[in-house]
Amino acid sequence: MIERSVIKRHGVKSFHIVAHSLGSILALALAVKYPAAVRSLTLVAPPYFPVPRGEVGTQYVLRTVAPRRVWPPIAFGASVACWYEHLSRTVSIVLCKHHRLWELAFRVFTLYRVRTYLMDGFFCHTHIASWHTLHNIICGSAGKIDKCLEIVRDQLTCDVTIYHGRDDELLPVQCSYAVKAKIPRARVKVVDGKDHVTIVVRRQKELAMELEEIWNRKR
Known part of the structure; x- marks a missing residue:
């Protein structure tokens, strides 16, 4: 969709890529497909887990990203979405079908002072997309991330910057350091708290200020 609705539609010849969490996987695939066009690549909390030799990539990553646990809540949500397909799809249908109701409730609850972009973005998905976003990106890309990272390392000359929260309970800081191990020129910034x-x-x-600094270096 990014390729069709932005790059090809507007004839974009060069661009910067910024991606968070699972979006980092899509960002790497996009960078690999357009190596000459990428000016900089910024990944925030990338979900990269090197797969040990002999392990099946999809199963290993699923067990690592979404172990069956109930705490913290973000890990519980990932666990349900990945391992309990019918339950997670049902929840997605209920939330997304009635997204206008939930959006109104959140706006009233916050007294219209806080625009809940995070919730709006989720509820406006179709129920299929909201489920596949987590499940299929992991399943479909677990065995391909290593190759993408190697191409970024060997064939791209763009800056690579990685941000990660030190208190991230879903994806540990080691994920970002694992990316740096693959791409030595990458800069990792761990943010406390x-x-x-x-x-x-x-x-x-x-x-936003940090991104502007990155982009200004590559004008």
Whole structure:
């Protein structure tokens, strides 16, 4: 969709890529497909787990990203979405079918002072997309991330920057260091006191300034 609705539609010849969490996998695939066009690549909390020799990539990554546990809540949600397909699809149908009701409730609850982009973005998905976003990206890409990282390392010359919250309970900081091990020129910035969501949501201005610095270096 990014390729069809943005790159090809508008004839984009060069661009910067910024991606968070599972979006990092899509970002790597996009960078590999357009190596000459990428000016910089910024990954925030990338879900990269090197697969040990002899392990099946999909199963290993699923067990690592979404172990069957109930705490913290973000890990519980990942576990249900990945391992209990029918239950997670049912929840997605209920949430997404009635997204206008949930959006109104959140706006009223926050007294219209806080625009809940995070919730709006989720509820506006179709129920299929909201489930596949987590499940199929992991399943479909677990065995391909290593190859993408190697291509970025060997064939791309763009800057690679990685941000990760030190308190991330879903994806540990080791994920970002594992990416750096694959791409030695990558710069890793670990932010204290931030988790998987607040690495972006509660530091928008700081992140925007940091991105501007990255982009200005590659004008």
